[in-house]
Amino acid sequence: MERRQLGLMLRRFRDRAGKTQQQAAQAIGRDTARVSQVETAKGSFNPEELSTLLDFYGVDEAERRTALELGARARKRQRGRGYTDQLPLAFERLADLQADAKAIGFYESSIVPGLAQSADYMRAVINAGDGVWWEPSQDEVERRVGFRAELQRRVLDAVEPKDISFVVAERVLDEVIGSVSVLRGQLLHLLQLGERPNVTVQVLPRSVLNNPLIGCGLITLDFGAAAPQIAFVPVSYGPSTYHDQEADTVPMFRAYRRARELALGHDASRALLIDKLKELE
Template sequence: MEWSAMGQARPTVERLQLGLALTRLRNQANRSQGEAADAIGRTGGRLSQVENGKGGLGAEELSKLLDFYGVRGPERETVLALGAAARRRQPRRGYIDNLPEPFQRMAELQTAAREIHWYECGVIPGLVQSPDYVRAIMAVANSVYWEDSEEETSERVQFRLEHQRRVLEASTPKHIWVIFTEDSLRHTIGDESIMRGQVLHLLQLLERHPSLSIQIVPDSVVNNPALGGGMVVLDFVQSTPVTFAPVLHGPSTYYDQPEDIEPMRRTFNRVRELALSRSDTRALLIAKVQEDA
């Protein structure tokens, strides 16, 4: 296991995910950190390290803690597997999240982040999609990315809308940069009325969230180094940054090593330089609404 100069395990994606999952389960069980630590014979400080992604628990300790929280079934198996991944000593470049419910862990990472840098090419990023755009894009995916199921589609819609609320309306406002290419506004999802509503939604978000910066890369830009791709960079208060590239289907691969994080951060910063400013983006969106009126 990698250790920092302070004697704590180095934060990794797996340890961050484990800590966030255990925090959520403890809160759901209505238990204090002290009570949970006593249940497994640990100090509150040690459990705090684990919940903050700076340590792991042995298999027996983790099993006992899940017993204390009353966690059973598939969720228990997932957390135990996550604990095993967090204890891994072998260094690795990327972590592929193959465990069940990966989108919940992705959402928890974004909720815990202090800063979010999100770029997409050709599609509106999920964090700023309007409710109608979310429903339309999930309807398109139904029977393509999963078996035809209105129930699953509805669950995915509700999950994304709740995820947006948790991130955008966090008690401590986050600094969020969302950048996308201008053609994202022309690729119709649903119908033209939904796309017009999406533009209005972006304008409303800019008014309601001063710490949210939405920027558009105009069609006229040349030499966009991220053309055809997407990326998310998450920064935390006391933990290593985490990056990943959004995928259409399948598990996400997370990166927490400097040799992967820094190129993605440089790429994002370059795209931000090429994009319109927040105010110029707002002007473009207003012009788009007037054009479509």
């Protein structure tokens, strides 16, 4: 996980700086293959190489500290099961993983997943955290709104369409965040998302029995043959924990598949969303 996060972060820094892999390799006196290996989690740089590369990309001090610490962790021996990301701005590294995945599954029991949020709903959710999870700051609100909107663009409008599925518990559709008008717009947004050819939106009714994911959230990330599967359990606050070993990912992916099986199909989910909209008129 540490190598994967570091590689994706370095690729993001390189793209942002407008540099090629060849230019990056020249900056540290290595060949292009080495840069590619690190960006795809098949290797790591030594501290001097990593520091030079961060200078070359023009990375700021905060991002630099995180990248250097992640580099140190990536060079260590194999850790135990599960990886807890306690470094700053963990949501940025989760975003990198989502942008890199070929298939993503979301289950939520209390809130619409970030990638499926309308602009107004997204802003209402982030405003609710202002002055709670961080000190009151309109700049921070705008930064988070902009970041989430950009993530939606990176993932939902990727050049190579991803297979994306959302399963939301019915109670999510009744939870007013911001205002009734915001909720109405969010329900319409879910209906529109469900019409995309690569996106599935399903609702898990209250009446369903034996939901293995009751009361929690789950994100599944499938990279095809490029890397092992990853499962992630979202939290409101605190360190983010990833699971990338089969002993954990197999049952977690199985639980997500069961939730999809229990949820309503496309047409029935759409009908329920329309009924919820009518109730708000």
